[in-house]
Amino acid sequence: MTDGFFQRLSNAVAAHGPLCVGLDPSPKLLSAWGLTDDAVSTERLARTAIAAAQGVAGIVKAQVAFFERHGAAGYAGLERVLADARAAGLVVIADAKRGDIRSTNEGYADAWLSEDSPLAADALTVSCYLGIDAMTPVFELAHATGRGVFAVAASSNDEGRGLQTARLASGATVESELLGALGAADARLGGSGAAPRCLGAVIGAQRRPEGVGAFAGPVLVPGIGAQGSGPSELAELRGVLAHDVMAVTVSRAILGAGPTPATLRATISRLADELR
Amino acid sequence: MTDGFFQRLSNAVAAHGPLCVGLDPSPKLLSAWGLTDDAVSTERLARTAIAAAQGVAGIVKAQVAFFERHGAAGYAGLERVLADARAAGLVVIADAKRGDIRSTNEGYADAWLSEDSPLAADALTVSCYLGIDAMTPVFELAHATGRGVFAVAASSNDEGRGLQTARLASGATVESELLGALGAADARLGGSGAAPRCLGAVIGAQRRPEGVGAFAGPVLVPGIGAQGSGPSELAELRGVLAHDVMAVTVSRAILGAGPTPATLRATISRLADELR
Numbered sequence: 001m002t003d004g005f006f007q008r009l010s011n012a013v014a015a016h017g018p019l020c021v022g023l024d025p026s027p028k029l030l031s032a033w034g035l036t037d038d039a040v041s042t043e044r045l046a047r048t049a050i051a052a053a054q055g056v057a058g059i060v061k062a063q064v065a066f067f068e069r070h071g072a073a074g075y076a077g078l079e080r081v082l083a084d085a086r087a088a089g090l091v092v093i094a095d096a097k098r099g100d101i102r103s104t105n106e107g108y109a110d111a112w113l114s115e116d117s118p119l120a121a122d123a124l125t126v127s128c129y130l131g132i133d134a135m136t137p138v139f140e141l142a143h144a145t146g147r148g149v150f151a152v153a154a155s156s157n158d159e160g161r162g163l164q165t166a167r168l169a170s171g172a173t174v175e176s177e178l179l180g181a182l183g184a185a186d187a188r189l190g191g192s193g194a195a196p197r198c199l200g201a202v203i204g205a206q207r208r209p210e211g212v213g214a215f216a217g218p219v220l221v222p223g224i225g226a227q228g229s230g231p232s233e234l235a236e237l238r239g240v241l242a243h244d245v246m247a248v249t250v251s252r253a254i255l256g257a258g259p260t261p262a263t264l265r266a267t268i269s270r271l272a273d274e275l276r
Numbered sequence: 277m278t279d280g281f282f283q284r285l286s287n288a289v290a291a292h293g294p295l296c297v298g299l300d301p302s303p304k305l306l307s308a309w310g311l312t313d314d315a316v317s318t319e320r321l322a323r324t325a326i327a328a329a330q331g332v333a334g335i336v337k338a339q340v341a342f343f344e345r346h347g348a349a350g351y352a353g354l355e356r357v358l359a360d361a362r363a364a365g366l367v368v369i370a371d372a373k374r375g376d377i378r379s380t381n382e383g384y385a386d387a388w389l390s391e392d393s394p395l396a397a398d399a400l401t402v403s404c405y406l407g408i409d410a411m412t413p414v415f416e417l418a419h420a421t422g423r424g425v426f427a428v429a430a431s432s433n434d435e436g437r438g439l440q441t442a443r444l445a446s447g448a449t450v451e452s453e454l455l456g457a458l459g460a461a462d463a464r465l466g467g468s469g470a471a472p473r474c475l476g477a478v479i480g481a482q483r484r485p486e487g488v489g490a491f492a493g494p495v496l497v498p499g500i501g502a503q504g505s506g507p508s509e510l511a512e513l514r515g516v517l518a519h520d521v522m523a524v525t526v527s528r529a530i531l532g533a534g535p536t537p538a539t540l541r542a543t544i545s546r547l548a549d550e551l552r
Contacts, residue, residue, distance in 0.1 A: 026383065065376060065383030071394030072352035079348055097376045099403055100341060101433045101498075107302065107341030118347030127375055129403040129428055131435030152405055157377045159407030166442035166450050174442050174450075222377075 005148030006197035010245045012058030012091045017276035020059040022251025025066045033259040039070035043077030052264035054088040061093040079118045094121035109141040123148030132181045142198040143189040156204030156223030176210040205229035219246045225253035281424030282473035286521045288334030288367045293552035296335040298527025301342045309535040315346035319353030328540035330364040335523045337369040355394045370397035385417040399424030408457045418474040419465040432480030432499030452486040481505035495522045501529035
């Protein structure tokens with residue numbers, strides 16, 4: 001890869017806007033589509049959505065949990081889903097929220113961000129309860145391969161507020177400290193300029209962590225639609241950030257329009273327009 | 277299942293002591309065993325360790341990251357590793373550190389704790405950056421199936437200290453608040469007595485979160501051996517807790533003794549004796 005992740009996401013946003021089609025083949029959605037709850041149907045739902053997104057949206061996000069439910073068979077489907085999305089020219093985010101100690105994170109980096117992994121995605125979401133510095137192997141591999149990482153800073157769900165706004169000894173909140181650490185790691189690793197700004201953050205549409213305006217990395221934004229926020233929260237967040245390289249995820253509001261491909265495509269197209 | 281997870285772990289500890297054999301088939305270990313870095317070798321290393329542990333130790337923990345590195349093929353191997361360990365009568369912990377918003381956690385619960393999942397384990401580790409209350413679907417399924425959950429409270433690695441000792445608005449530290457919330461959720465869900473104390477915590481051997489003495493759930497203890505702590509830290513932690521239902525994980529110090537089965541078994545046996 002020549003461009004870094006920030007640039008590739010920026011290109012996708014320039015072409016189609018920030019809409020990120022969330023591939024969340026939950027049991028409830030499988031049932032709503034008239035599909036059985038198995039690995040084959042899970043793959044089918046996701047690939048139907050990818051086909052509907054091609055040319056209309058620029059970004060997709062696969063929710064790994066709903067493939068992992070089906071074990072190795074689910075992962076075999078996920079491999080094809082990720083490959084399918086890449087072949088369709090979409091920026092593909094693996095939403096896995098991985099995170100552990102440093103030596104284990106080498107394994108997660110390999111799984112999702114190495115060039116020759118069957119699960120390779122353009123970006124991976126990570127969760128840093130064990131400390132952001134423990135994520136270094138993931139950050140390093142992202143920079144080395146021009147891929148991206150989105151670390152959850154301020155999640156869209158309310159249950160996370162207590163922890164994310166807890167204060168460290170320095171006086172900073174957990175979410176704000178994390179944004180600063182991401183920026184520092186990005187500057188350190190991308191200093192040579194080969195693949196700058198690979199390290200992004202997950203920031204819920206309605207969240208405004210202290211110092212968020214200084215965050216220069218890409219941003220993954222959940223919370224739109226089924227989770228309660230709308231275009232006004234999004235416009236405000238865009239105004240606070242110094243850039244508009246965001247992936248705004250919408251899942252249930254899109255997949256709920258299936259399974260008819262034309263209806264799915266029309267829904268994606270309408271939402272893409274609304275978010276532009 | 278009739279017994280709850282706490283009881284089954286307690287039985288294993290009574291029979292063999294708290295040693296938990298860590299199955300961490302990292303590239304470095306595969307190489308040290310003279311194996312190639314692929315899914316087949318990853319499975320082979322883990323199953324060799326399980327065979328060596330049978331009858332000598334009572335608990336194993338599979339590090340999921342090192343199977344995920346190999347995609348669906350790695351997961352197919354992991355399914356057999358988990359089944360193999362269960363068939364050997366071992367208590368099997370899937371060390372996956374999963375955690376997301378509530379609706380996604382339903383997927384992770386299904387994957388690792390449902391009776392008919394190909395990846396079913398006796399217990400799952402979770403990571404709660406998105407809030408412990410978001411883990412409710414995982415906690416509920418654990419109680420329903422008599423399985424266990426270990427939420428990372430105070431990890432053994434130093435990078436996690438800042439976040440884990442940050443203070444919430446209540447004045448409690450993140451790790452201490454989490455221990456309290458786990459106990460409360462366990463009491464609420466296990467109130468009927470069917471499967472009490474399914475909700476455990478990960479507490480590094482050298483960590484002493486505020487109020488840890490009141491924590492009544494099972495405890496997963498990393499940090500022994502390669503990570504720097506020893507039997508004295510462990511004895512001290514055991515003294516602070518109100519019970520001794522702990523799984524003390526050792527990985528590199530065991531697997532580094534392979535690949536000869538007799539040497540592996542002797543190492544496991546010696547460590548099991550030391551930790552009793």
